[in-house]
């Protein structure tokens with residue numbers, strides 16, 4: 091029977107992953123969240139750990155917005171008004187007022203003429219690549235780009251797919267140069283902030299390079315930036331890698347599911363490009379949008395970020411991130427310098443990474459171990475993610491646990 095053959099094969103492969111120590115294993119289930127108090131951030135309770143409380147150092151909710159009453163109330167009100175699900179895709183009858191208001195607010199936030207909400211940043215990237223490429227396009231990508239870019243490039247029509255070394259602009263230019271005369275258009279795509287390392291793309295210099303090559307490709311050279319880990323949580327006002335570098339993408343992709351604390355993705359760019367996506371992007375046309383309540387909560391997040399409180403949260407986030415980074419260095423751990431709240435602790439060994447993650451968990455700290463193939467061999471690391479709802483005392487507690495690891 092075909093199913094039996096498949097079962098045998100997959101069981102063997104799963105056993106191999108377990109033996110190599112690279113399987114993701116059983117998921118941790120959060121059963122309760124204790125809200126932040128004055129001198130301590132939120133605590134998480136997990137299934138199987140009784141009333142043990144954990145500090146979460148592995149959440150993308152960089153501003154701690156997912157627990158804010160402003161967002162929760164906005165979501166509740168919209169759910170009361172419109173129901174909990176959209177009931178249809180956008181062009182049938184699934185477009186609600188919160189979707190439209192959110193799109194306008196996102197366009198304004200990023201200084202773009204238009205924006206559209208997507209089911210997730212993953213599908214936003216896939217949709218952009220699929221809709222703006224043709225069989226005559228060369229796709230050029232950083233070697234450490236997120237999986238959505240890697241798979242999005244496979245799905246998209248293309249003449250060639252080219253990869254350059256991480257942040258190596260000379261190699262990027264070579265890929266463009268060697269594509270001249272071979273392809274009608276070039277589409278350069280990069281993560282803004284790289285999610286495993288917390289470093290970021292030089293969007294200013296990449297935009298300059300694309301401008302240089304634009305006249306040399308018959309149908310232009312486009313820069314697409316997926317700044318899922320940057321928007322909301324990076325830069326003085328949360329405008330992400332564009333703000334930090336002073337550069338500007340032709341097409342910007344972001345997520346509502348990290349610093350904005352909600353769920354879903356978005357694209358911000360020129361109005362005709364957004365119109366084109368609404369006509370042609372299959373991930374948008376044939377799949378439900380986020381719920382109206384989620385859109386309303388994201389709008390509340392954006393209002394908070396744009397107000398004075400957003401700047402204060404971002405300033406606190408930078409301060410606690412710096413405290414943590416300095417503490418790691420003081421304890422003699424290897425990290426990658428930067429300012430982003432993704433703080434990697436390089437372990438460079440699969441077993442030791444697993445041992446450190448387990449030690450942290452035993453001592454009430456949740457962090458993520460990343461092994462090959464998620465990161466290159468030899469770069470196994472623990473990814474810590476600092477959040478604005480961490481306090482100085484939380485950071486010191488985590489550092490104290492780390493100081494005891496042998």
Ligand SMILES: Cc1ncc(COP(=O)(O)O)c(C=O)c1O
Pocket residue numbers: 210211212213236238281285316317318319345346347354355
């Ligand atoms: C660069 C990048 N793009 C996209 C995503 C996916 O975001 P979403 O959950 O909105 O699909 C991630 C999440 O880890 C990411 O790091």
